[in-house]
Amino acid sequence: xxxxxxxxxxxxxxxxxxxxxxxxxxxxxxxxxxxxxxxxxxxxxxxxxxxxxxxxxxxxxxxxxxxxxxxxxxxxxxxxxxxxxxxxxxxxxxxxxxxxxxxxxxxxxxxxxxxxxxxxxxxxxxxxxxxxxxxxxxxxxxxxxxxxxxxxxxxxxxxxxxxxxxxxxxxxxxxxxxxxxxxxxxxxxxxxxxxxxxxxxxxxxxxxxxxxxxxxxxxxxxxxxxxxxxxxxxxxxxxxxxxxxxxxxxxxxxxxxxxxxxxxxxxxxxxxxxxxxxxxxxxxxxxxxxxxxxxxxxxxxxxxxxxxxxxxxxxxxxxxxxxxxxxxxxxxxxxxxxxxxxxxxxxxxxxxxxxxxxxxxxxxxxxxxxxxxxxxxxxxxxxxxxxxxxxxxxxxxxxxxxxxxxxxxxxxxxxxxxxxxxxxxxxxxxxxxxxxxxxxxxxxxxxxxxxxxxxxxxxxxxxxxxxxxxxxxxxxxxxxxxxxxxxxxxxxxxxxxxxxxxxxxxxxxxxxxxxxxxxxxxxxxxxxxxxx
Numbered sequence: 001x002x003x004x005x006x007x008x009x010x011x012x013x014x015x016x017x018x019x020x021x022x023x024x025x026x027x028x029x030x031x032x033x034x035x036x037x038x039x040x041x042x043x044x045x046x047x048x049x050x051x052x053x054x055x056x057x058x059x060x061x062x063x064x065x066x067x068x069x070x071x072x073x074x075x076x077x078x079x080x081x082x083x084x085x086x087x088x089x090x091x092x093x094x095x096x097x098x099x100x101x102x103x104x105x106x107x108x109x110x111x112x113x114x115x116x117x118x119x120x121x122x123x124x125x126x127x128x129x130x131x132x133x134x135x136x137x138x139x140x141x142x143x144x145x146x147x148x149x150x151x152x153x154x155x156x157x158x159x160x161x162x163x164x165x166x167x168x169x170x171x172x173x174x175x176x177x178x179x180x181x182x183x184x185x186x187x188x189x190x191x192x193x194x195x196x197x198x199x200x201x202x203x204x205x206x207x208x209x210x211x212x213x214x215x216x217x218x219x220x221x222x223x224x225x226x227x228x229x230x231x232x233x234x235x236x237x238x239x240x241x242x243x244x245x246x247x248x249x250x251x252x253x254x255x256x257x258x259x260x261x262x263x264x265x266x267x268x269x270x271x272x273x274x275x276x277x278x279x280x281x282x283x284x285x286x287x288x289x290x291x292x293x294x295x296x297x298x299x300x301x302x303x304x305x306x307x308x309x310x311x312x313x314x315x316x317x318x319x320x321x322x323x324x325x326x327x328x329x330x331x332x333x334x335x336x337x338x339x340x341x342x343x344x345x346x347x348x349x350x351x352x353x354x355x356x357x358x359x360x361x362x363x364x365x366x367x368x369x370x371x372x373x374x375x376x377x378x379x380x381x382x383x384x385x386x387x388x389x390x391x392x393x394x395x396x397x398x399x400x401x402x403x404x405x406x407x408x409x410x411x412x413x414x415x416x417x418x419x420x421x422x423x424x425x426x427x428x429x430x431x432x433x434x435x436x437x438x439x440x441x442x443x444x445x446x447x448x449x450x451x452x453x454x455x456x457x458x459x460x461x462x463x464x465x466x467x468x469x470x471x472x473x474x475x476x477x478x479x480x481x482x483x484x485x486x487x488x489x490x491x492x493x494x495x496x497x498x499x500x501x502x503x504x505x506x507x508x509x510x511x512x513x514x515x516x517x518x519x520x521x522x523x524x525x526x527x528x529x530x531x532x
């Protein structure tokens with residue numbers, strides 16, 4: 001089944017789920033039910049929310065608390081945030097650190113992001129934290145990608161830029177764009193809604209607030225204009241199908257007029273602006289090429305002295321052309337006046353302006369061609385930067401999963417080593433079995449574990465010890481005796497043939513399981529198991 005088809009099934013499955021009100025947060029769920037990053041249970045790469053989004057929120061929390069309580073308090077807040085998150089992550093191989101959260105190349109699940117938003121809001125004491133944190137999410141790379149475009153164009157590319165932050169969990173739609181307003185919509189995938197569970201309203205509210213913060217900050221972050229205002233038309237937190245907003249902005253037309261006037265007066269302003277923009281892309285491109293030496297957002301975009309010299313040379317050349325043509329026009333006008341004194345003043349002035357007008361036309365044509373060439377170069381650099389960014393992100397996701405697997409292997413080997421030490425450290429069978437069961441459930445992250453004894457003379461399994469269930473179920477498991485005679489049954493494969501047996505769905509082998517084990521499986525609500 002494809003990923004999109006799976007999302008549709010999940011959406012239908014969870015649409016009828018009993019939803020809790022918005023004041024009930026996902027923190028009521030003691031442990032995260034899904035892996036926070038890396039690969040999900042089906043082996044797909046987790047790309048619900050990008051690390052740029054999480055990093056911006058974490059940095060904003062640190063800065064805001066540092067302003068209120070001091071630098072040490074800001075750093076300590078991030079340590080506390082990691083501690084709170086790790087308490088909700090059952091598998092220690094997925095535990096996070098401040099450095100990990102500040103890495104823009106990671107990707108996370110919507111569930112993990114919801115926990116993070118809740119903890120950040122609680123620690124900051126600001127109910128609008130998600131919105132304000134969202135306003136900080138426009139990274140330097142995103143600003144550079146968007147700067148060549150006008151605000152209507154940027155909002156019109158909402159799906160394109162939205163996929164940079166959330167490529168696996170959100171669907172984006174542009175309803176309408178005018179010169180001063182934009183109507184945009186967003187909704188969650190079935191996978192995201194599955195992660196939210198009954199806390200969908202609260203989680204959707206936080207995600208919607210963060211998205212509104214991003215949209216409001218676009219004019220200020222990209223073009224230095226006042227922040228946009230938003231009017232919410234619908235929200236998934238209110239059980240609507242889409243989150244939809246009307247975004248209004250102002251000031252761009254006036255700013256463009258001032259820039260046009262300055263370009264006409266300065267002559268080469270447009271060319272210099274394009275050149276500066278082109279160099280910014282090169283700088284960001286170089287910054288992205290080496291992610292291990294720091295985060296992309298931390299790098300300062302600079303214009304090199306060589307490019308500054310080129311821009312100054314062009315300005316000087318155009319100024320010389322204008323001066324020479326002005327002198328030529330003055331010479332022609334004076335010559336005409338001397339040679340033909342009866343010529344009217346208007347004709348003299350017109351003749352003197354002809355070289356200047358021709359020069360300005362030539363300069364404008366030169367600037368237009370240069371601008372087109374540089375716009376083409378900028379477009380090529382945008383495409384290269386985007387493809388390079390995706391390549392690096394994919395490579396980092398692979399490294400991230402490799403680290404997770406290495407942590408898991410180390411944890412498993414450590415658990416086996418500690419279990420081996422237990423066998424040689426005690427002769428108390430009950431204490432030994434209890435330690436082994438604890439190692440299976442704590443170190444190897446199994447929900448429940450059971451150890452049974454096999455009597456080869458009587459061919460029965462008996463005296464089972466179980467951890468992770470109620471005392472009543474423990475008593476039932478210990479009192480039962482199950483005969484093992486069929487070598488093809490799950491019990492026979494393990495005890496008679498010596499083969500391990502892994503079952504992902506207990507219903508698939510239900511008819512082959514002994515009735516007493518069926519009863520025990522129903523009591524433990526078991527969906528899958530491993531026998532060895």
